[in-house]
Amino acid sequence: MSKLSRASFLKSAGIATGAVVAAGVPGVAEAALENQPQIVISPSPLPREVIVAYVRNADKGEVTIVSGLHETTFKDHGLVKKITKAAAKHPTAKTAKQKGLVI
Numbered sequence: 001m002s003k004l005s006r007a008s009f010l011k012s013a014g015i016a017t018g019a020v021v022a023a024g025v026p027g028v029a030e031a032a033l034e035n036q037p038q039i040v041i042s043p044s045p046l047p048r049e050v051i052v053a054y055v056r057n058a059d060k061g062e063v064t065i066v067s068g069l070h071e072t073t074f075k076d077h078g079l080v081k082k083i084t085k086a087a088a089k090h091p092t093a094k095t096a097k098q099k100g101l102v103i
Contacts, residue, residue: 037086055080 061077
């Protein structure tokens with residue numbers, strides 16, 4: 001009889017539960033796809049006060065948010081990953097890579 005550690009049991013139980021939830025609940029697959037960045041052909045008009053986010057240091061996970069006259073830097077590796085992934089889909093990024101430019 002093989003020994004089953006608590007950690008390996010919890011890991012396999014979690015994987016099985018995730019598979020059941022993904023397979024059994026309508027909309028879970030669509031929700032996962034909604035998190036993918038998509039280019040908006042006709043964007044909404046700009047709000048009165050624009051909020052800008054830029055990656056200050058990708059390796060450190062630093063993102064700076066600018067709103068009005070205020071600027072705050074956060075550490076958020078997940079947001080950095082989303083921003084850089086979205087930037088890679090930008091048509092200018094593809095053109096610049098073809099020309100050998102660094103953006």
